[in-house]
Amino acid sequence: MKGSASKFKPFVSNRISEIQGNTDPMSWRHCSGKQNPADLLTRGLSSKELINSEKWWHGPAWLKDSENIWPKLEGFESMDSETVELKSSLIVNLTITHERIIDPDKYSSLLKLLRITAYIFRFVNTDGKTS
Secondary structure: OOOOHHHEOHHHHHHHHHHHHHOOHHHOOOOOOOOOHHHOHHHOOOHHHHHOOHHHHHOOHHHHOOHHHOOOOOOOOOOOOOOOOEOOOOOOOOOOOOOOOOOHHHOOOHHHHHHHHHHHHHHHHOOOOOO
């Protein structure tokens, strides 16, 4: 969250920009997955267990304590690039060459050129299958 939002896909980038614009990063804290109430559902908790979960309704127990004794995570300055969607780049280099399929200079008459052209169109339209 403290890094640059521009290196992520648009949805993630927009959320990060909004959070960074509306909050002070110095006031952010980290809540590990085991203590994070949002992770309860990913751990297979039933709806009945969730309704009765103290952590779901009130958060981890340490939130009730003074902020100065909240758990600290040293070196949590950068985002974990493995857990977020990074923007991917794709560069395509396309070269188009215009080669004549039929060289008109190769045929002695217009009629011969038209006949060969008709055969080619017939072949292309039937996918090369003979009847």
